[in-house]
Amino acid sequence: MKIIDLTQNISAQMPVYPGTAQPRLSPSSTLAQDGFRETLLQMVSHTGTHLDAPGHIFAEGATLDQLPVDTFCGMGVIIDATVCQNGEIPLSVIEPYGGKMRFCQFALLKTNWDRYWGEEHYFSGYPLLSDEAVQYLASQQQLTGIGIDAISFDKIDSAELPIHRQLLSSGKVLIENLTNLGEIRGNMAMISVLPLKYADADGSPVRAVAFQPPEGLFCPC
Numbered sequence: 001m002k003i004i005d006l007t008q009n010i011s012a013q014m015p016v017y018p019g020t021a022q023p024r025l026s027p028s029s030t031l032a033q034d035g036f037r038e039t040l041l042q043m044v045s046h047t048g049t050h051l052d053a054p055g056h057i058f059a060e061g062a063t064l065d066q067l068p069v070d071t072f073c074g075m076g077v078i079i080d081a082t083v084c085q086n087g088e089i090p091l092s093v094i095e096p097y098g099g100k101m102r103f104c105q106f107a108l109l110k111t112n113w114d115r116y117w118g119e120e121h122y123f124s125g126y127p128l129l130s131d132e133a134v135q136y137l138a139s140q141q142q143l144t145g146i147g148i149d150a151i152s153f154d155k156i157d158s159a160e161l162p163i164h165r166q167l168l169s170s171g172k173v174l175i176e177n178l179t180n181l182g183e184i185r186g187n188m189a190m191i192s193v194l195p196l197k198y199a200d201a202d203g204s205p206v207r208a209v210a211f212q213p214p215e216g217l218f219c220p221c
C-alpha cells in the first residue's frame with residue numbers, strides 16, 4: 001500500500017497566516033546535558049496543514065476533541081480544480097464528482113496552489129469556491145471534511161469568513177494547507193487527517209495522508 005504524505009513541514013521559518021505567530025521549536029532537553037532529546041513546540045493551533053473545527057468560529061460549535069474519531073478518516077474524492085487558477089471554483093467543476101462524492105467522507109480541492117508554498121504569492125490569488133459550490137458541498141450530508149491545498153477557504157483579508165461560516169455551520173471540519181494532492185492516482189483514496197486530542201480544540205495541525213491501494217486492486221476510483 002502506497003501512502004502519500006499530504007502534509008507541509010512545520011518549522012520556525014514556515015509560512016503562516018498573516019498575523020499568526022511563527023512556531024517556535026526550542027530544545028527542552030538535550031543529549032549533551034540530559035542524555036535524551038526533547039523539543040518544546042509552541043505554535044498556534046491553525047499552523048501548517050491543519051483542521052478547523054466548527055468551534056473555530058461558532059461559540060456553540062463542536063471542537064475536535066468532541067467529534068468522533070471516524071470524522072477524520074475515510075474515503076476521499078480529489079476534485080481537480082487546477083483549471084481555476086486566479087479565480088473561482090465554480091459548481092461546474094465540483095458537480096461531475098457528485099457520483100463518487102456520495103461514497104466519500106472527504107472532498108479535497110486540488111488547486112496546485114501549494115506550488116507557491118514559501119513564496120509571497122501563496123497568500124493571494126488562490127481559487128475560492130463560488131457561492132453555489134459552497135452550498136453544494138455544505139449540503140452533502142455524508143461529507144465530514146473538506147480540504148484545500150491553499151492557505152484558506154476565504155480571501156486572506158476576509159474578516160467575515162463567509163465560506164468558513166457556511167461550511168463549518170454544516171458541521172464539517174475544514175483542512176487547509178494540504179500538499180501533494182497531485183500524487184494521488186485517480187481521484188479517490190482513503191484519507192486520514194487525525195488531529196491532536198487536546199481540550200476545546202478549535203483546530204489542530206495534522207499529519208494528513210492518502211492511502212493508495214495497489215494498482216489492479218479493486219477500488220471504485
Ligand SMILES: [Zn+2]
Pocket residue numbers: 046050051052176203
Ligand atoms: Zn484554520
